[in-house]
Amino acid sequence: MAERLTITVNxxxxxxxxxxxxxxxxxxxxxxALNGAxxxxxxxxxxxxxxxxxxxxxxSCVTTVGSVTGKPITxxxxxxxxEQLHPLQRAFIAEQAAQCGYxxxxxxxxxxxxxxxxxxxxxxxxxxxxxxxxxxxxxxxxIVRAIQRAAKEMA
Amino acid sequence: xxxxSAFGLALSRRRFAQGAGALVLSFGLRSRVGLAQxxxxxxxxxxxxxRRLDAWIKINADGTVTVFTGKVELGQGAKTALAQIAAEExxxxxxxxxxxxxxxxxxxxxxxTSGSQTIEYSGTALRFAGAEARQILLxxxxxxxxxxxxxxxxxxxxxxxxxxxxxxSYWDLVRPGLLEREATGTVKPKPAARHTIVGTAVERVxxxxxxxxxxxxxxxxxxxxxxxxxxVRPPSPGAVLTALDEAPARKLPGIVAIVRDGSFVGVVAExxxxxxxxxTRLRAGAxxxxxxxxxxxxxxxxxxxxxxxxxxxxxxxxxPPARTTKTLAARYxxxxxxxxxxxxxxxxxxxxxxxYTVWSHSQGVFPLRRDLAKVLNVGEDKLRIxxxxxxxxxxHNGADDVxxxxxxxxxxxxxxxxxxxxxxxxxxxxxxxxxxxxTAMVTEIKAALDDKxxxxxxxxxxxxxxxxxxxxxxxxxxxxxxxxxxxxIAAPTPVGIPLPxxxxxxxxLPLYDFPSQRxxxxxxxxxxxxxxxxxxLGAHCNVFSIESFMDELAAAAGADPVQFRLAHLQDxxxxxxxxxxxxxxxxxxxxKGDGSRGRGVGFAKYxxxxxxxxxxxxxxxxxxxxxxxxxxxxxxxxxxxxxxxNGLTNQIEGGIIQAxxxxxxxxxKFDRRRILTESWADYEILTFPEVPAVDIVLLDRPDERSxxxxxxxxxxxxxxxxxxxxxxxxxxxxxxxxxPAKIAAALG
Numbered sequence: 001m002a003e004r005l006t007i008t009v010n011x012x013x014x015x016x017x018x019x020x021x022x023x024x025x026x027x028x029x030x031x032x033a034l035n036g037a038x039x040x041x042x043x044x045x046x047x048x049x050x051x052x053x054x055x056x057x058x059x060s061c062v063t064t065v066g067s068v069t070g071k072p073i074t075x076x077x078x079x080x081x082x083e084q085l086h087p088l089q090r091a092f093i094a095e096q097a098a099q100c101g102y103x104x105x106x107x108x109x110x111x112x113x114x115x116x117x118x119x120x121x122x123x124x125x126x127x128x129x130x131x132x133x134x135x136x137x138x139x140x141x142x143i144v145r146a147i148q149r150a151a152k153e154m155a
Numbered sequence: 156x157x158x159x160s161a162f163g164l165a166l167s168r169r170r171f172a173q174g175a176g177a178l179v180l181s182f183g184l185r186s187r188v189g190l191a192q193x194x195x196x197x198x199x200x201x202x203x204x205x206r207r208l209d210a211w212i213k214i215n216a217d218g219t220v221t222v223f224t225g226k227v228e229l230g231q232g233a234k235t236a237l238a239q240i241a242a243e244e245x246x247x248x249x250x251x252x253x254x255x256x257x258x259x260x261x262x263x264x265x266x267x268t269s270g271s272q273t274i275e276y277s278g279t280a281l282r283f284a285g286a287e288a289r290q291i292l293l294x295x296x297x298x299x300x301x302x303x304x305x306x307x308x309x310x311x312x313x314x315x316x317x318x319x320x321x322x323x324s325y326w327d328l329v330r331p332g333l334l335e336r337e338a339t340g341t342v343k344p345k346p347a348a349r350h351t352i353v354g355t356a357v358e359r360v361x362x363x364x365x366x367x368x369x370x371x372x373x374x375x376x377x378x379x380x381x382x383x384x385x386x387v388r389p390p391s392p393g394a395v396l397t398a399l400d401e402a403p404a405r406k407l408p409g410i411v412a413i414v415r416d417g418s419f420v421g422v423v424a425e426x427x428x429x430x431x432x433x434x435t436r437l438r439a440g441a442x443x444x445x446x447x448x449x450x451x452x453x454x455x456x457x458x459x460x461x462x463x464x465x466x467x468x469x470x471x472x473x474x475p476p477a478r479t480t481k482t483l484a485a486r487y488x489x490x491x492x493x494x495x496x497x498x499x500x501x502x503x504x505x506x507x508x509x510x511y512t513v514w515s516h517s518q519g520v521f522p523l524r525r526d527l528a529k530v531l532n533v534g535e536d537k538l539r540i541x542x543x544x545x546x547x548x549x550x551h552n553g554a555d556d557v558x559x560x561x562x563x564x565x566x567x568x569x570x571x572x573x574x575x576x577x578x579x580x581x582x583x584x585x586x587x588x589x590x591x592x593x594t595a596m597v598t599e600i601k602a603a604l605d606d607k608x609x610x611x612x613x614x615x616x617x618x619x620x621x622x623x624x625x626x627x628x629x630x631x632x633x634x635x636x637x638x639x640x641x642x643x644i645a646a647p648t649p650v651g652i653p654l655p656x657x658x659x660x661x662x663x664l665p666l667y668d669f670p671s672q673r674x675x676x677x678x679x680x681x682x683x684x685x686x687x688x689x690x691x692l693g694a695h696c697n698v699f700s701i702e703s704f705m706d707e708l709a710a711a712a713g714a715d716p717v718q719f720r721l722a723h724l725q726d727x728x729x730x731x732x733x734x735x736x737x738x739x740x741x742x743x744x745x746x747k748g749d750g751s752r753g754r755g756v757g758f759a760k761y762x763x764x765x766x767x768x769x770x771x772x773x774x775x776x777x778x779x780x781x782x783x784x785x786x787x788x789x790x791x792x793x794x795x796x797x798x799x800x801n802g803l804t805n806q807i808e809g810g811i812i813q814a815x816x817x818x819x820x821x822x823x824k825f826d827r828r829r830i831l832t833e834s835w836a837d838y839e840i841l842t843f844p845e846v847p848a849v850d851i852v853l854l855d856r857p858d859e860r861s862x863x864x865x866x867x868x869x870x871x872x873x874x875x876x877x878x879x880x881x882x883x884x885x886x887x888x889x890x891x892x893x894x895p896a897k898i899a900a901a902l903g
Contacts, residue, residue, distance in 0.1 A: 100230025
């Protein structure tokens with residue numbers, strides 16, 4: 001049965017009326033009209049749906065909305081806007097680190113959590129952190145360069 | 156079910172009845188123009204498809220320019236590159252250009268966005284249309300300013316005479332209907348030397364939105380009153396639905412429709428998660444009659460060779476010499492490979508007042524409209540297809556099929572009440588099990604060396620099912636759901652793609668100069684698994700085969716692989732990329748692997764008529780850990796005149812990395828009955844720690860035509876990897892994927 005739940009997304013309390021076992025991904029996309037997190041597999045295999053929950057990169061396709069009430073949720077929309085870009089977003093543009101771009105939300109959100117743990121990660125550390133984020137276009141090396149660029153700017 | 160795998164064999168005799176010439180592929184429109192009686196002079200590029208200037212360019216009084224293209228953005232940077240071309244010819248800032256991509260109601264019909272042809276065909280159209288529009292405006296300005304056209308200059312749409320203060324802008328001069336005229340194609344575009352926008356690495360226009368959660372994809376389209384759909388596909392190709400228990404699904408809240416039409420089953424719900432849960436429940440409640448219709452995966456090569464085929468000799472020259480010193484023969488193969496888009500295919504469809512609107516990431520909205528009209532049994536005038544981006548597709552994935560699925564669901568919704576839009580995204584298993592794969596192929600090569608160690612005779616044969624079951628072909632529809640309806644629309648008989656581009660025979664003709672050669676293409680009409688266009692078509696396997704065998708022959712002749720190629724290659728642009736790649740990678744003649752590390756080279760001119768790529772791959776084979784990795788790839792590229800060096804590098808690098816994944820890891824899993832690849836757990840692709848470093852040298856040719864580059868690097872890279880593995884370990888693996896197990900087996 002649908003319940004009235006309150007979740008905190010990008011700093012705002014948002015009330016939604018859904019079943020608590022609904023995957024967070026559909027609540028973000030369909031109830032809150034946030035496009036950043038993408039449906040890729042629904043199986044936590046590809047990373048396209050990654051959001052930040054209390055500082056941890058989390059797969060929103062297998063995270064129920066009921067389990068995250070009271071925890072701060074940050075989506076890529078919460079990082080920055082086209083006018084006021086987050087250093088990671090700025091770096092992805094500077095490196096032109098996208099082809100189709102469908103996976104990029106997951107890359108940026110996973111990188112955000114990495115940079116909060118490790119200020120200046122080595123290239124192997126970046127590659128290891130993104131090992132479970134799939135990219136099909138072959139943009140991997142640009143993504144790594146973008147994260148290195150952002151890390152330098154943020155450090 | 157009347158799809159190709161069940162009916163391919165039965166239909167094979169009908170091929171000539173329906174036959175060749177009935178095919179409407181991306182080339183169809185061009186050939187139709189060619190057949191027209193008393194045809195006016197041919198216009199450059201796709202300007203010939205739609206000859207009205209205002210079909211391509213609109214100058215707006217508000218200081219903007221609207222540019223229309225029938226091509227689409229696939230993540231390859233097409234929007235940016237086309238906007239660059241239009242801005243360049245018009246002499247306006249890039250920021251003034253708004254690009255409208257494929258929309259059946261608004262843009263020219265340019266067939267498919269495929270085959271790395273966007274820059275060549277749409278770019279050429281915009282180049283000439285832009286130059287002519289500029290000229291028309293200059294002529295108006297000349298009258299107004301009382302200065303001859305020759306003395307006018309344009310800066311960001313402002314026209315002035317060099318020696319006079321008076322100016323007039325495009326936006327002052329434009330009036331309704333100004334460009335409503337047929338293009339003449341006679342106004343020469345700018346020479347490359349005067350380019351200030353084309354040839355520069357401008358940033359892609361679509362990336363800021365994509366990194367900030369903007370609306371970027373059809374998956375992000377959100378319309379008022381929108382519903383969510385899901386499809387319950389059969390458990391195996393050709394399965395027939397015998398019973399369906401709908402009751403458990405109907406217990407869910409907000410179920411708007413459950414559609415059952417023959418063996419097609421779908422559901423529409425107010426909320427997406429309920430549509431997904433309903434799909435799960437309907438699956439559990441469905442009973443199917445299945446049959447074994449797939450080949451034995453362990454005998455795939457034999458199965459392909461045994462399929463009925465029409466052999467055609469596509470090249471025959473010289474006569475085999477009487478005396479040769481050494482003869483080599485080998486067979487190569489490729490498995491079925493998935494496009495494996497990260498985002499499963501998606502469409503939004505609405506039926507309102509008898510007319511459909513479909514938002515789709517199809518590569519060809521006009522051909523899709525033709526097939527949708529057939530299956531939905533409505534006139535094309537009742538269908539508008541609007542392109543919106545999807546996840547990268549690399550060819551014909553589920554885009555068109557999901558568009559029909561969504562339209563069928565929208566029709567069911569409209570049947571019971573007011574029309575509402577239905578968004579439908581396939582689940583991961585839908586995409587992996589039902590996308591049309593890149594087909595498996597087999598090649599056989601036999602060649603003889605003369606006493607100087609040169610190739611004296613070359614005999615090449617390739618067996619391949621079709622590489623295009625795209626919509627828009629005559630005699631049926633390739634759209635998946637249509638085959639399963641109660642009144643099915645059967646798949647047409649697939650027809651090959653003619654040379655020079657070719658399908659299974661793409662790049663089957665050697666680029667080297669052999670005194671005697673024979674090349675045979677066996678087009679097999681049946682599709683053991685449902686297949687269509689995957690990036691590069693047959694060229695991936697053909698270049699893999701030819702370039703692997705060139706290394707085998709070089710070894711037999713005791714020659715260095717790079718030198719051996721150069722000794723057989725006259726084309727100066729081909730030689731230049733080989734030499735540039737060898738120089739950049741510091742290739743040492745006769746360099747030898749050390750048992751685990753080694754390097755190999757691969758080369759091709761894509762489609763034998765487009766971009767040149769030579770690549771040198773370095774691999775690391777660890778037999779103890781049972782791994783093989785590509786460590787580095789160094790490529791040299793000649794794509795003619797470069798439009799956007801950053802975009803070109805991105806495309807080439809993407810092709811190199813994707814081909815590394817295909818070549819080392821990928822194959823669709825199946826048994827005699829079912830496709831067993833359902834998720835990424837069953838279909839591993841290259842991951843970040845495995846991706847090679849990539850170094851690319853661009854050879855700019857400002858006076859040559861700009862060529863497409865999206866597909867050019869995949870074939871050379873596949874061969875370079877195989878050759879590097881052989882160089883490193885001595886193991887020659889001829890059947891992709893080149894796995895550690897196969898390397899171990901080759902080493903005995």
